[in-house]
Amino acid sequence: MPAPLIVALAGGVGGAKLAEGLQAHLGARLTVVVNTADDCDRHGLRVMPDHDTVLYTLAGIEQAALGWGIEGDTHAVMNQLGVYGEPTWFSLGDRDLALHIARAAALRRGDRPTEACLAAQRALGLAARILPMTDSPVATAVETDDGWLEFQEYFVHRRQEPEVRGLRFDGLEAARPTPEVAAALEEATAIVIGPSNPLVSIGPILAVPRMRDRLAAARGRGVPVAAVSPIIGGRALKGPADRMLASLGHESSALGVARLYADLVDLFVLDDADAELAPEIEALGLRTLVTDTVMGDDASRARLAGAVLEALEPT
Ligand code: FO1
Numbered sequence: 001m002p003a004p005l006i007v008a009l010a011g012g013v014g015g016a017k018l019a020e021g022l023q024a025h026l027g028a029r030l031t032v033v034v035n036t037a038d039d040c041d042r043h044g045l046r047v048m049p050d051h052d053t054v055l056y057t058l059a060g061i062e063q064a065a066l067g068w069g070i071e072g073d074t075h076a077v078m079n080q081l082g083v084y085g086e087p088t089w090f091s092l093g094d095r096d097l098a099l100h101i102a103r104a105a106a107l108r109r110g111d112r113p114t115e116a117c118l119a120a121q122r123a124l125g126l127a128a129r130i131l132p133m134t135d136s137p138v139a140t141a142v143e144t145d146d147g148w149l150e151f152q153e154y155f156v157h158r159r160q161e162p163e164v165r166g167l168r169f170d171g172l173e174a175a176r177p178t179p180e181v182a183a184a185l186e187e188a189t190a191i192v193i194g195p196s197n198p199l200v201s202i203g204p205i206l207a208v209p210r211m212r213d214r215l216a217a218a219r220g221r222g223v224p225v226a227a228v229s230p231i232i233g234g235r236a237l238k239g240p241a242d243r244m245l246a247s248l249g250h251e252s253s254a255l256g257v258a259r260l261y262a263d264l265v266d267l268f269v270l271d272d273a274d275a276e277l278a279p280e281i282e283a284l285g286l287r288t289l290v291t292d293t294v295m296g297d298d299a300s301r302a303r304l305a306g307a308v309l310e311a312l313e314p315t
Contacts, residue, residue: 004029006309007188011035011050011201013067013238014230015194016057017295021305022192023058023128024298030128031184032058035196036113037140037169037204040152042090043081045100046107049152050201051117051130052099059124067238070095089157114178131184133205136175140200141168151200160240163247169204177211185214190312193227195293197241198260199248206264215264224312226267228293228304229254233273237294255280262286267311269293269304287311 010019010032019032035050049068056062056070063069073093082088092100099120106116112135121130140151143166144158154162177185185191196202206212219225234253236242245252250260254270255277261268262284270277271293278288289311295301 002189004189004309005184005187006030006190006192007184008032008192008194009196009202009205010054010194011196011205012038012053013196014295015050015196015201016054016062016067017301018192018194018228018305018308019054019128020057020060020298021295021301021303022309023126024302025305025309027127028129031188032128032130033133033181033184033205034130035201035204036132036134037138037200038151038155039137039139040090040150042092042100043086045097045104046113047090047092047100048103048113048117048132051132052096054130055099055117055121055124055126058121058126058128058130061124069093090152112178114180129184131178131180133177133181133211134175134208135178136171138169138171138175138204138208140204141170142200143167155240160243164240164244165247167199167203167248169207172204172207173209175208177208177214181211182214185218188218188223190223190309191215191218191225192308192312193225193261193265195228195230197230197236197239197244198257199241199244212264219264219266224267224314225265226269226289226308226312227257227261227265228269228308229257229271229274231257232271232293253277258284258286267308269308269311 022030038049053068063071073095077094103116113132141148142154144162242252250256254274258268258281268286269289275290281288291307
């Protein structure tokens with residue numbers, strides 16, 4: 001029995017919490033493939049919110065109350081940027097800015113985003129590895145009644161208030177999984193889709209050309225794939241996933257998410273609160289694991305991760 005090599009797909013906060021639980025069990029045997037379609041240029045620096053949220057969470061330094069940024073960070077630079085007339089609605093802490101400055105320097109030296117991100121992970125002493133889904137620029141655009149908005153303009157500046165009528169992932173056609181992502185999926189003994197937004201966090205990862213083929217090839221080799229519902233009792237614990245599912249014509253429920261992943265996964269993990277949906281999810285051809293999926297602290301992150309890993313072990 002080969003030692004487990006788990007690949008998790010994650011977006012922001014929810015996926016990062018499960019990734020931390022998985023890292024507690026797996027250490028260096030965990031690779032997290034993160035969405036890069038939320039990435040944006042701020043003040044001339046490349047910010048990678050989903051990578052950085054997972055990075056700080058796996059390093060144990062994330063802002064506990066918000067899930068992103070660094071706990072206890074200061075904002076002297078942001079305040080001074082405001083003095084110079086720079087926009088300050090996308091709030092970057094001083095220590096967070098150090099990552100963006102170091103990464104911008106690495107990119108200018110010709111490093112790929114993957115290489116720059118791996119260097120930051122080594123510097124913070126991470127056991128697990130985080131891989132951007134692609135090294136090509138991909139940007140989510142959100143269609144609203146006010147027209148198309150850049151993702152962070154929608155998510156942060158407009159506080160996710162506009163109803164989402166459509167999504168676009170600009171740059172996707174030219175994107176490919178990085179060699180590191182391709183190799184990780186080749187070597188994986190199991191794959192876990194984290195409880196992130198299925199449309200704008202997991203969706204872009206799955207939409208990278210060849211990514212679904214590589215996931216299907218892994219399943220064809222008998223590699224089990226699980227997905228953890230980001231929707232509990234019809235609601236997202238954080239973020240706009242519930243409203244976005246509804247406004248884009250899907251059911252905002254664990255069953256609605258299971259339908260999105262039905263052709264990709266073997267096991268669907270849903271919360272005790274949604275136990276009555278299990279039969280309909282199993283009717284899609286999926287195994288189900290009904291458990292407590294709320295990750296309020298490190299112990300509950302590790303517990304959920306352990307339950308998922310156990311359910312993925314070959315019977
Ligand atoms: N989210 C906010 O709601 N307000 C912010 O000012 C903000 C700043 C920010 C800075 C760096 C970073 O990595 C993430 C940040 N986020 C902020 C969260 C970010 O918009 C979301 O985590 C993702 O884009 C969605 O998953």
